[in-house]
Amino acid sequence: MKALVAVKRVVDANVKVRVKPDNSGVDLTNVKMSINPFCEIAVEEAVRLKEKGTVSEIVVVSIGPKEAQEQIRSSMALGADRGILVEADENQLGALEIAKILKGVVEAEQPQLILLGKQAIDDDSNQVGQMLGALLGAGQGTFASEVKVEGDKVQVTREIDGGLQTVELALPAIITTDLRLNEPRYAALPNIMKARKKPLDTKSPADYGVNLATKLKTVKVEAPAERKAGVQVKSVDELVEKLKNEAKVI
Amino acid sequence: MSILVIAEHDNKALNGATLNVVAAAQKIGGDITVLVAGSGAQAVADQAAKVAGVSKVLLADDAAYENQLAENVAKLVASIGSGYSHILAASTTTGKNILPRAAALLDVSMITDITAVDSANTFKRPIYAGNAIATVQSDESIVVATVRGTAFDPVAAEGGSAAVEALASAGDAGISKFINEEIVKSERPELTAARIVVSGGRGVGSGENYHTVLDPLADKLGAAQGASRAAVDAGFVPNDMQVGQTGKIVAPELYIAVGISGAIQHLAGMKDSKVIVAINKDEEAPINAVADYWLVGDLNSVVPELVSHI
Numbered sequence: 180m181k182a183l184v185a186v187k188r189v190v191d192a193n194v195k196v197r198v199k200p201d202n203s204g205v206d207l208t209n210v211k212m213s214i215n216p217f218c219e220i221a222v223e224e225a226v227r228l229k230e231k232g233t234v235s236e237i238v239v240v241s242i243g244p245k246e247a248q249e250q251i252r253s254s255m256a257l258g259a260d261r262g263i264l265v266e267a268d269e270n271q272l273g274a275l276e277i278a279k280i281l282k283g284v285v286e287a288e289q290p291q292l293i294l295l296g297k298q299a300i301d302d303d304s305n306q307v308g309q310m311l312g313a314l315l316g317a318g319q320g321t322f323a324s325e326v327k328v329e330g331d332k333v334q335v336t337r338e339i340d341g342g343l344q345t346v347e348l349a350l351p352a353i354i355t356t357d358l359r360l361n362e363p364r365y366a367a368l369p370n371i372m373k374a375r376k377k378p379l380d381t382k383s384p385a386d387y388g389v390n391l392a393t394k395l396k397t398v399k400v401e402a403p404a405e406r407k408a409g410v411q412v413k414s415v416d417e418l419v420e421k422l423k424n425e426a427k428v429i
Numbered sequence: 430m431s432i433l434v435i436a437e438h439d440n441k442a443l444n445g446a447t448l449n450v451v452a453a454a455q456k457i458g459g460d461i462t463v464l465v466a467g468s469g470a471q472a473v474a475d476q477a478a479k480v481a482g483v484s485k486v487l488l489a490d491d492a493a494y495e496n497q498l499a500e501n502v503a504k505l506v507a508s509i510g511s512g513y514s515h516i517l518a519a520s521t522t523t524g525k526n527i528l529p530r531a532a533a534l535l536d537v538s539m540i541t542d543i544t545a546v547d548s549a550n551t552f553k554r555p556i557y558a559g560n561a562i563a564t565v566q567s568d569e570s571i572v573v574a575t576v577r578g579t580a581f582d583p584v585a586a587e588g589g590s591a592a593v594e595a596l597a598s599a600g601d602a603g604i605s606k607f608i609n610e611e612i613v614k615s616e617r618p619e620l621t622a623a624r625i626v627v628s629g630g631r632g633v634g635s636g637e638n639y640h641t642v643l644d645p646l647a648d649k650l651g652a653a654q655g656a657s658r659a660a661v662d663a664g665f666v667p668n669d670m671q672v673g674q675t676g677k678i679v680a681p682e683l684y685i686a687v688g689i690s691g692a693i694q695h696l697a698g699m700k701d702s703k704v705i706v707a708i709n710k711d712e713e714a715p716i717n718a719v720a721d722y723w724l725v726g727d728l729n730s731v732v733p734e735l736v737s738h739i
Contacts, residue, residue, distance in 0.1 A: 195693060196557045205561050274529065275538045300674065302556055304541045309499065309529035318500055318604040321526050324668070334608065339522045340621075340677070342669050345608040346498065352604075358658070358675050359668055395538045398551065398564040406700065409721040415734040418706065421722055426704045428625070428683040429650060429739060 180328075180350070182225040182234045183290035185281055186218035186254050188247040189301045202399040205301075214250040217296025219257075220356040223363040224326060225294055226258035233328045234292065236260050240284050242277055243269050248379065255374035256366035262379040265387070273393030274302075276384070278310035283387025285315060290351065292333065297322050297355040308355035318348030324359040430459025430549060435506060435518040435527065436477050440467045440495065443476040445622055446519035448583035451482055453576040454517055455584065456546035460484050462513070464596070466502050468495035474593045481585040491598035496607035499526045505599040507534035510571060514549070520575040520678075532573040539573035540565055544580035558674040558697035578621060579680035579701065613667050620670065623653030625683045626702070628672055630695075631659035632688020632709065632728060639665045642729060643687060645736045655679065655699075657689045673698035688728050691716025708732065 190196060191211040199206045214222075228234040239259040241247040244266070251262035265280050285293060293315075298305035312319035320326070320335025324343065327334040328350075336345045338357045366374075384391055412418045422429045432454045437444040447463070454461045462485040463477040474488040487509070493501040510516055510531060518524035520542045532539035544562075545553035551566045552574065567574075620626065627647045633639045639660065647654050655672040656665065672679055674697035684702035689695060691707070691714055699705070700719050707720035708731050717723040724731060 190557070192694070196560050198561050205557060273538045275533060275536075278533060298675075300558060303558065303674070305525050306529035306532075306539060306541060309503075309526065310533035312499070313503060313530040313533035316602075316604070318602075319526070319530065321499070322522060337522075338668060339610075340669060341610075341612040342667065343611045344496070345610070347606045347608050349604050359662070393538055394568040395540065396566045396568065398566050400556070401562045401564075403555070403559060403562050403700075406705075406719050406721075409705070409717070409719075409723060411717070412722050412724050415724070415731060415738055418722055418724055418735065419738045422683070422704070422706070426683075426721065428704050 180234055180291035181236045181238065181288065182228060182292040182294060183285060183288055184221050184225050184237060184239045184254065184259065184294045185307070186222065186239055186241050186250050187215040187296070187299045188212055188241065188243055188250045189215045189299055192216055192300055198400055198402045202401055204397070204400050212246070214253050215296050215299045217298060217356050217358070219363045220358065220360050221294040221296050222254045222257050222259060223361045224356060227361065228292070228328065229258065238263065238288055238290065240265065240281070242267055242272065242280050251379055252374050253366065255377045256371040257364060261377055263382060264379060265382045265384060267384050267391060271391040271393060273395050274304050274306035274310055276389060276391055276393055277307050278314055279389045280384050280387050281307070281311050282314040283389060292328070293351065293353045295353070295355045297357055308353050312353040315351070317351050317353055319353045319355070320346060320348055321355045322357040323354050324357050326354055326360070430457060430515065431513045432457060432459050432461050432515040432517060433510065433513040434461060434463045435516070435524065436463050436465045436473060437519050437521055437523055438465065438467060438470065438473040440470045441472060443473050445583060446521055446578045447477070448480060448586060449578035449581045450517050450519050450576045451480055451584045452581040453543065453546060454515070455482050457515055457549050459514065462487060464489070464506065466494040466505055468492050476586070478591040478593050479587050479589050481588040483589050483591045486591050486593045487596040488593055489596040489598055493598060493601040497523050497527065498605050498607060499530050500602040500605045502527045503530035503534060504602050506531035508599045509596070510535050513571060515572045518575050520577045524575045528573060528575055535571060535573070537569040537571050537573055538567065540567060541575050542577045543574050544577050558693050559700060560693070577678060579678055613669055617647060618651065618653045620653045620655055621677050621679055623679070623681050625650045625652035626655050626679055626681045627652045627685045627687065628655035628657065628689060629660050629665065629687050630657035630689030631663060633660065633665060636665040642732045646685070646732055649736050649739050657695045686716050686720070687732060689716055690714045691719065
């Protein structure tokens, strides 16, 4: 069966971002960009399913600026077979618009498994997979920590607040990955070279009949309130004394 | 303004997170209706009717809603959603699973994790793991949002007297099935609602050591226990104890981080705690920068000493 994996280009997880002085957003000039960590896990899971013989072809799709090609190439170096870049202005894209474009891609490609990360570490929305499920009328296995394909069904173990929950979904189904699903491999140099030759199509939102312009407007972006500097205590006695008499929390 | 709040529950009792969502709804202002979708959930509806500020409770009782499957609950929410100006749910795994699906069925955008209400359609929410706060305005006909519980003080669970109305089921979507659930049992307070949280990181060394060292401290303080991702990945504790961007967001009065370095992703889950204490052997650990009090030392001797001094 065919698997479709959606990946997002985001600021690297280890970068401490800075808010622009005019409060219009976060300053991303000259900041290291990477594939969103949850998306990388989705790619890895698809590759593992291919290695098991469950999946025959992996198509990776990214929606965003031209530079997102790099993240598609990285996914191909991990084992995806081909790529689709839907070039669009990120400022006009909300989760709903992205889900609508992905719906178009799914209808064109007809995958049985659709894998996404559970959230992007820039907007922290945690919406796209669920919205895509709704638009396709497909089942959703969100926050997946285990995926088992059995015939025309998939069993997904999900991380929920109290522990774990297992659901069974009819295929085609949407799966969004949690951190514990797997540990992504590193791309080997020969695979990075091979990935350069794999096919990559460029599309536009209009190709899927999607009208952009999200109805959510970011009015401003601010730095969070700073915590005031703390003090180093030298002994347990001093700590207990401070917690009791200064902070009054115990 | 008419606000629909999706109740969080286990068919027996209303989850406290719902009280925080009702608090956010009151800040928006308007009539508040609580939807209880469940199976044999009359007791939950009765509890929801007593919540201060709630004017009506809708009870959809059907086996299809027993396990809160998103495919079924979102279908129900979408079937009645256009009658409301706002639809809110808690930012729990259940709320985050269901609400975006309902929003897409209603063809509206949604806002995740609101932490403040500026006006009926303008809200604040953290982005980039809490390193920036965005003010977002929704021009949608229906404002759909999940609410970060720790940002709103819960309303009283008693004092209201709303009417409970039965709501017809929207049926089973037939594309998903519940198989089983493994819930971690604990005598301790619930992590996201606890007044004190004691968390361990990679520095505690092993699962055995986590319990030997941290259990007595948590017991003495009546605290909930948390962990960093490193401690969860190393198998010290189950993953539902993880605090951070990808785990639970907590804001207790006192957060004690033991053997935790303080990666950006961990800080995202706890830096709104009132008082933060760090116990670490590394003087340069990033956690010290957000801690009110930090003590450099070996946790294996410091923590037991702390227990004996409290």
